[in-house]
Amino acid sequence: MTISSHLRRSRKYSSALSALWTTAAFISCLAAATSLAADESLAENPYAPAYGHAYRHGAVPTREAARQMREWEASRQAARGGHRSSSKILAFGGGIDGIGVTSGTPKVYLVFYGSQWTSGGDPNAAATYLQNLFHGIGTGGEMWSGTMTQYCDGPTVARGATTCNPGTTPHVGYPGKGALAGVWFDSAAPSPSKASIRQLTHEAINAAAHFGNTTASANRYAQYVVVSPSGTHPDGFGHANFCAWHTYTTSSYGDIAFTNMPYVTDLGASCGENFVNSGSLGLLDGFSIVNGHEYAETLTDQNPAGGWTASSGAENGDECAWISSGQGAAANVSMGNGAYAMQSTWSNDTNACDISHAIL
Numbered sequence: 001m002t003i004s005s006h007l008r009r010s011r012k013y014s015s016a017l018s019a020l021w022t023t024a025a026f027i028s029c030l031a032a033a034t035s036l037a038a039d040e041s042l043a044e045n046p047y048a049p050a051y052g053h054a055y056r057h058g059a060v061p062t063r064e065a066a067r068q069m070r071e072w073e074a075s076r077q078a079a080r081g082g083h084r085s086s087s088k089i090l091a092f093g094g095g096i097d098g099i100g101v102t103s104g105t106p107k108v109y110l111v112f113y114g115s116q117w118t119s120g121g122d123p124n125a126a127a128t129y130l131q132n133l134f135h136g137i138g139t140g141g142e143m144w145s146g147t148m149t150q151y152c153d154g155p156t157v158a159r160g161a162t163t164c165n166p167g168t169t170p171h172v173g174y175p176g177k178g179a180l181a182g183v184w185f186d187s188a189a190p191s192p193s194k195a196s197i198r199q200l201t202h203e204a205i206n207a208a209a210h211f212g213n214t215t216a217s218a219n220r221y222a223q224y225v226v227v228s229p230s231g232t233h234p235d236g237f238g239h240a241n242f243c244a245w246h247t248y249t250t251s252s253y254g255d256i257a258f259t260n261m262p263y264v265t266d267l268g269a270s271c272g273e274n275f276v277n278s279g280s281l282g283l284l285d286g287f288s289i290v291n292g293h294e295y296a297e298t299l300t301d302q303n304p305a306g307g308w309t310a311s312s313g314a315e316n317g318d319e320c321a322w323i324s325s326g327q328g329a330a331a332n333v334s335m336g337n338g339a340y341a342m343q344s345t346w347s348n349d350t351n352a353c354d355i356s357h358a359i360l
Contacts, residue, residue, distance in 0.1 A: 042313040045069050049242035050313075055197060056235075057304035058297035058315040059245035060290050062270040066322050088310055088319045090348055092153070092161045096306030097255055100153030102299045103170035104221035107181035108134045111207040111226045113234075114191025121191075121229030124265050129284045130227065130291060131183055132337055137295075138175030139336030144292075146357035147345045148172045148316070151300045151308050162348055166360055172299045173221070174359050178336075179295070181222065182211045195234040200226055201249050204258035208251070216254025223298045224258040225291065230266055237262035243271035243290045248303045257302050259294040275322075276330050276341035285341035289330055293317035296345045310346075319346035320353035328353025 042048050047068035049059035061069060092100060112127055138145055152164035152171045164171060184207055192199055204224045213219050223246075228234045235245075237260075246259040264271035264286040272286025297315040301307030309315055320343055323329050328344035333355065344353040 041073065042318070045072055047072055047241060049240060049245060053235075053240075055247045056242060056245035057247050058294060058301065058317055059241075060243040060271070060293050060317070060321060061241055062243055062267065063272075063322055064270060065241035088314070088346055089162050089351070090151070090300075090308040090310055090316060090319075090346060092157050092159060092308055093301070093306045094159035095153055096303040097250075099220070099255060099303040100157070100301075100307045101151050101172050102221050102223070102302050103153050103172060105173040106138075106175050106179050106295075106299055107222045108137075108179045108295065109182045109184070109207055109211055109213075109222060109224045110134065110180065111203060111224055112183070112185045113195070113203050113226050113228050114232070115187040115189060116191055116229035116231070117185050118187055121231065121263075123230055124283055126263065126265065126284060126287050127185075127227070129287055130225070131180060133288050133291070133340050134180035134295075135178045136335030136337040136340065137179045139178050140334060142333055142335045143356040143359070144333045144342055145174055146359040147347045147354045148296055148299045149174055149360040150347065150349050150357070151316075153307070171360060184210050186210075191228050191232050192234075193232055194236070195228060195232065197235055200234060200258070200260050201256075204249065204256050205251050205253065207258075208253045208256055214253045219254045219256055222257065223295070223302070224256065225261050225294075226258055227261045228263055230263040232263065234260050234262050238267065243267065243286065244294050246294045246298050246304075255303055257298050259291070259298065261291055261294065264290050272341075275324070276332055282341070288340040289343050292340075292342045293321065293345075308348075316346040317343065320344040323353060328355065331355050 043050050043054055045051060047065050049061055050056045110130055149172050152169040154169045157169055203226050207224045208219060213222060243264050244259060244261050248255050248257045265273055272289045274282035275285045275289060277285055297317045300316050301309060320328050330343045332339040333342040344355040347354040347357055
């Protein structure tokens with residue numbers, strides 16, 4: 001079974017529920033695939049969140065897992081005589097269903113999953129913080145978003161391309177009025193204590209329906225962030241080496257891009273608490289660093305891996321995760337409504353991790 005044949009077959013279903021059931025088959029095929037990128041080092045690394053779970057695209061590893069991943073990769077390179085390529089340059093994957101990047105104004109829909117959000121499941125006021133973050137992104141002249149605007153898609157962009165022609169190709173859009181498009185507190189039932197990939201996918205599809213995004217065109221530039229409350233473990237959060245990940249699913253509403261965003265302060269410093277700011281000011285650093293990582297990767301690889309990835313399978317956020325000093329170090333980014341701790345993202349045109357970049 002191939003990924004492409006599965007995608008074609010999945011379109012025979014006319015309802016969102018049918019699309020949900022086909023997602024499990026899609027994931028099984030994806031996990032079994034052996035050629036998602038030229039060099040599957042992320043999926044091969046036993047400490048990587050994607051190991052055995054290939055649907056966890058652009059997963060932010062915990063800081064401990066990131067260290068183990070680097071050590072494992074270094075030992076493997078040493079065993080091979082140090083000849084393994086370490087290029088971070090991103091290349092275009094050709095698009096999936098005609099989608100490579102968010103080549104329009106980004107729209108973020110925050111989905112607070114479960115009744116716990118209004119009954120003690122948000123002890124750190126993360127819901128307000130995330131709403132403010134996405135209200136702020138793209139405002140106040142912030143330049144963090146500029147890095148993503150160099151990436152493009154479209155029929156004239158060749159598979160394997162590493163640069164974009166700004167005059168002839170559609171690029172990732174800059175959200176000049178903020179990226180937040182909608183907020184939903186789904187309190188109909190408690191969020192599962194251990195939400196499965198199927199349940200997370202179902203919630204993303206339900207969110208599209210809730211917001212009235214029931215066509216492919218309505219979801220072309222949209223991403224849904226499924227945020228789980230404190231004390232829950234979506235897709236094994238807490239023991240599966242990740243802080244968040246993103247993916248997409250087919251549905252009768254078109255392709256749905258979404259992020260699994262756990263309550264990362266439950267893991268403290270492992271998922272970014274106080275990574276930039278000290279004391280109480282840095283309590284929620286992880287929420288903006290981790291969700292910013294997934295937001296940026298969805299913009300540049302909306303239907304993974306049809307967008308921009310390195311030969312290792314890494315996306316633009318993966319290349320620059322957990323840098324604490326020097327070029328590309330995480331830092332506070334000033335926006336129109338305040339400053340937020342953010343990580344840098346990979347820039348092909350500067351060949352570096354950039355926290356600030358011109359808007360293209």
